[in-house]
Amino acid sequence: MRNGRDTMRGRRNRNLESELQSILDNGGNVWAIGDVHGHADTLEALLESLNLDSMDRVVLLGDLVDRGPKSCEVIRIARENPQISCVLGNHEEMMLKQFDVDNIGMMTPQQAGWFYIGGRATAQSYIDDFSDPSGTLKEFDMRMRVGRDLAWLDALPHHIILDDFRLVHAGYSPWDGDLDLQSTDTLMWVRGEFHNSITPVDEKRTVIFGHSTMPGFGLKQSEIWESEVELLNSRPAAIGIDSCCYGGDDPQLTAFNLRTGDIVKQKLVKRKLTT
Secondary structure (H helix, E strand, O other), X not given: OOOOOOOOEOOOOHHHHHHHHHHXXXXXXXXXXXXXXXXXXXXXXXXXXXXXXXXXEEEEOOOOOOOOOOHHHHHHHHHHOOOEEEOOOHHHHHHHHHOOHHHOOOOOOOOHHHHHOOHHHHHHHHHHHOEOOOOOEXXXXXXXXXXXXXXXXXXXXXXXXXXXXXXXXOOOOOOOOOHHHOEHHHHHHOOHHHXXXXXXXXXXXXXXXXXXXXXXXXXXXXXXXXXXXXXXXOOEOEEEEEOOOOOOOOOEEEEEEOOOOOEEEEEOOOOOOOO
């Protein structure tokens, strides 16, 4: 999947990094949440269970969109809640490159690759949110919303670097040199070479990532993946928290507390039907 993709260096937001580090230094909580994939109701239930106070913050580790029914709503929640920050995932990358608002919901050559990995559900979520009870699409309002959402996604960082942690969608390559200079391709798509590294990719920071689901590691969805490789302080070199919210036998969404190591899981909240 990675061949021929972008080699652009990953983007950071140093002001955000300073804010999050200050919160941790002053005893606040920073929670990392794995791939939401359009399940807005599940995200809202998980956020409620975290009992956030005014100092606490949440970082969504990318893949807010696709597969689930409410990607438009997930983006709205993330954009409008000042306690939530995000890094960009590979599904947002595909959305940015291939969303064809002129042919929304239609399988066009431009959108085919994105639709194949779940983008059709995202396009449909915009149609659903901007259709009145008679089924008439409020096209101007929808176009404005799509434009704002794409601009917001396009400004997100690809990774967040703190004193003791790196927050990223997929991970880092042990073969590609300086982690701070690695490509967006690697940060959003890497798997095996990162998971199987026999040394820490960062000797002082634990990498918290999504992208790769627990069943992919041979684990139950109620578990998280911890690298057997340890840092000098005995913390795991990497922790994966994508519990596969969108499918499997026991779909869940996971939050990991950077300060305490606490884990909170929320089982999938089924889509609420209207009558």
